[in-house]
Amino acid sequence: MHRTIGLQLISVIILTASAQSIDLSGTVSNQGGDPIAGAVVTLVGQDLADTTDAGGTYSITGSTGAVVLTPIRFSQTAEESSLRGGTIRLNLSKAAPVRIEIFDMRGQLLRRVLSDHASAGGYRFDISKDLLGARVMAIRVSIGETVSVLRYVTVAEGARSAFASKAVSSAAQGAAKMRADIDLLRVSASGYVDKEVSVSSYEGVVDIVLDTVDLPHFSFFVTSLKALQELSGSQDGFGGDFRFGKTGPGAGLRGADSICECIAERSMPGSKVKIWRAFLSVTADENGEQVDAIDRIGQGPWYDRLGRLVAPTIADLLNTRPQNGDPTIRDDLPNEDGVPNHRPDPNLPAVDNHHMITGSGTNGRLYSANATCQDWTSASAGSRARWGLSWPRGMGGFGGTSGSHWISGGDSPGCEAGIQLDGMGGAPRGSTIIGGGGGYGGFYCFALNP
Numbered sequence: 001m002h003r004t005i006g007l008q009l010i011s012v013i014i015l016t017a018s019a020q021s022i023d024l025s026g027t028v029s030n031q032g033g034d035p036i037a038g039a040v041v042t043l044v045g046q047d048l049a050d051t052t053d054a055g056g057t058y059s060i061t062g063s064t065g066a067v068v069l070t071p072i073r074f075s076q077t078a079e080e081s082s083l084r085g086g087t088i089r090l091n092l093s094k095a096a097p098v099r100i101e102i103f104d105m106r107g108q109l110l111r112r113v114l115s116d117h118a119s120a121g122g123y124r125f126d127i128s129k130d131l132l133g134a135r136v137m138a139i140r141v142s143i144g145e146t147v148s149v150l151r152y153v154t155v156a157e158g159a160r161s162a163f164a165s166k167a168v169s170s171a172a173q174g175a176a177k178m179r180a181d182i183d184l185l186r187v188s189a190s191g192y193v194d195k196e197v198s199v200s201s202y203e204g205v206v207d208i209v210l211d212t213v214d215l216p217h218f219s220f221f222v223t224s225l226k227a228l229q230e231l232s233g234s235q236d237g238f239g240g241d242f243r244f245g246k247t248g249p250g251a252g253l254r255g256a257d258s259i260c261e262c263i264a265e266r267s268m269p270g271s272k273v274k275i276w277r278a279f280l281s282v283t284a285d286e287n288g289e290q291v292d293a294i295d296r297i298g299q300g301p302w303y304d305r306l307g308r309l310v311a312p313t314i315a316d317l318l319n320t321r322p323q324n325g326d327p328t329i330r331d332d333l334p335n336e337d338g339v340p341n342h343r344p345d346p347n348l349p350a351v352d353n354h355h356m357i358t359g360s361g362t363n364g365r366l367y368s369a370n371a372t373c374q375d376w377t378s379a380s381a382g383s384r385a386r387w388g389l390s391w392p393r394g395m396g397g398f399g400g401t402s403g404s405h406w407i408s409g410g411d412s413p414g415c416e417a418g419i420q421l422d423g424m425g426g427a428p429r430g431s432t433i434i435g436g437g438g439g440y441g442g443f444y445c446f447a448l449n450p
Contacts, residue, residue: 020063021062021063021202021203022043022046022048022060022061022062022063022203023061023202023203024043024059024060024185024199024202024203024205024206025058025059025060025205025206026057026058026205026206026207027056027058027207028052028058028187028189028207028208029056029207029208029209030192030209030210030212031209031210031211031212035052035055035056035057036052036189036192037052037053037054037055037056038051038052038189038190039051039052039056039058039187039188039192039210040187040189041058041060041185041186041187042185042187043060043183043184044147044184044185044186044196045183045184046062046202048060048061048062052189087125087126087127088124088125088127088141093120094120095117095118095120096117096118096143096144097116097118097142097143097144098114098115098116098117098118098141098142098143099112099114099115099140099141099142100112100113100114100139100140100141100142101113101139101140102127102138102139102140103138103139103140113125113127147183183198183199183202184198184199185197185198185199185206185208187208189210189273190273190274190275190449191212191213191273191274191449192210192211192212192213192273193210193211193213194273195210213270213273213274213449215268215273215274216268216307217303217307217450218268218271218274218303218304218305218307218447219301219303219446219447219448219449220303220310220333220444220445220446220447221263221267221304221305221334221335221336221338221444222333222334222341222356222390222442222443222444222445223263223336223442223445224339224341225237225344225419225421225440225442227263227266227335227336228259228441228442231244231259231262231263234417235419236417236418236433237417237418237419237434237440237441237442238259238379238417238441239373239379239415239416239417239418239433239434239441240357240372240373240374240376240378240379240380240383240385240412240415240441241373241376241377241378241379241417242256242278242280242376242377243255243376243377244256244258244259245258246258248286249285249286249288250282250286250287250375252373252374252375252376253280253282253291253376254286255376256278256280257276257277259278259445260276260277260278263336263445264336264445266336267305267336267337271447274447274448274449275298275447275448275449276446276447277296277298277445277446277448278293278443278444278445279293279296279297279358279360279364279407279443279444279445280293280358280359280360280372280376280443281359281366281367281372282359282366282372282375282376283366283369283372283375290366291366292360292364292365292366293358293359293360293364293365294314294317294318294360294363294364294365295364297446297448298446298447298448298449299313299314300312300313300314300317301313301450302317302447302450303450304326304329304333304338305336305337305338306334306338308325308326308328308329308334308338309324309325309326310322310326310329310333311323311324311325312324312325318362318363320404320405320406321404321405321406331391332390332391333356333390333406333444336445341353341390341391341442342354342390342391351421352420352421352438353390353421353438353440353442354389354391354392354393354438354439355387355388355389355409355410355412355435355438355439355442356387356388356389356390356406356439356442356443356444357385357387357412357434357439357441357442357443358386358387358388358408358443358444359371359373359376359385359386360386360388360408361386361407361408362405362407362408363407364407367386367408368386370383370384371384371385371386372385372386373385373415373434378415379415379417379434380414380415380416381414381415382414383414383415384411384412384413384414385411385412385415385434385441386410386412387408387410387411387412387439388405388406388407388408389403389404389406389409390406390442390444392404393438410437412434412435412439413432413433413437414431414432414433415434416432416433416434417433417434417441418431418433418436418440419433419435419439419440420433420436420437420438421435421438421439
């Protein structure tokens with residue numbers, strides 16, 4: 001059986017093979033040669049991954065599926081017209097789902113050429129129109145669960161163009177030598193640019209060097225009401241339940257960290273590579289141990305979205321208001337866009353939104369067992385949250401530390417989702433919402449990277 005799509009041909013052959021063993025290892029380091037711990041290394045085509053240890057070492061073992069796509073021959077003689085244009089030929093010895101996708105070299109999907117279940121037989125796929133004007137492009141071919149990534153390169157010999165996973169110029173031969181790559185290693189680590197490395201064998205040592213992220217200073221913000229509404233899908237926000245899809249012990253704190261990461265990335269793309277932490281204390285994390293907010297945010301310095309210094313050290317943070325930072329933001333801590341949270345919309349009047357929940361005392365440590373909305377997993381009336389003030393209220397029955405301290409100043413009437421921004425000076429009688437008295441369940445986010 002022979003099915004044809006398009007007219008031109010390039011020699012790409014499918015080999016049917018039994019399961020192949022996988023034994024890849026190596027180290028992940030930075031440009032200075034220092035090992036990177038905690039980097040996630042994923043073998044994309046086989047959906048296998050490992051995390052580097054303190055020495056930056058990873059090891060991926062397992063076995064492949066039964067069908068492996070391998071580009072094994074590219075003829076180099078000018079007489080072979082099969083090297084002109086852009087046609088992929090493949091032969092399937094048995095039925096399998098097939099998908100062909102074209103990407104630019106930044107990893108953006110340009111077009112999905114084919115996504116269908118194919119029976120056994122021979123196929124040709126003409127993608128020459130997609131390659132017009134391109135010098136380098138990536139083509140991903142998936143057969144079943146096996147993935148092969150090829151690069152399209154223009155060969156500077158006549159008008160020929162060819163598919164190869166890597167082309168190396170050869171002055172002696174005046175042609176390109178091709179090496180077949182069968183999979184990709186994708187590497188990501190906080191504070192570093194993600195990287196993909198081609199592998200031509202499922203066995204061997206592959207060492208990887210990552211580039212550090214060069215982002216502007218941005219490591220602190222107050223979560224805005226708008227961001228919490230959008231992420232929660234509710235006009236009332238999350239209440240005291242921050243699990244955000246996380247499960248198991250410690251899910252509330254881990255989910256809050258993810259909320260911080262999502263908001264930071266939306267504000268400054270690329271910021272997700274930093275390690276973001278919610279300034280929240282809990283009675284028990286995933287290991288059953290108490291966690292204090294002040295111990296999980298690094299040592300500083302911290303900057304707002306506009307690069308203004310919030311505080312240089314932990315000692316500077318542990319004051320009624322952060323010290324030795326930019327005085328213009330000290331008494332009205334800004335949200336993820338660098339906007340003073342007291343007046344998030346400069347076209348509208350200021351709002352009473354000073355409460356920021358922390359679960360912490362003025363020392364940044366757990367305030368009490370009933371100050372964390374059940375470790376940030378509850379949006380019920382029967383629990384409470386300790387809050388601080390993103391800007392000093394200093395009026396009504398407050399004043400002093402209780403009306404000024406950014407970490408600890410009072411307790412919410414409950415943990416139910418809800419907001420109160422009308423400046424009444426206290427929660428209405430019978431209120432059990434987390435925002436009762438001037439808030440919406442917002443909290444502080446810090447990054448360990450400046």
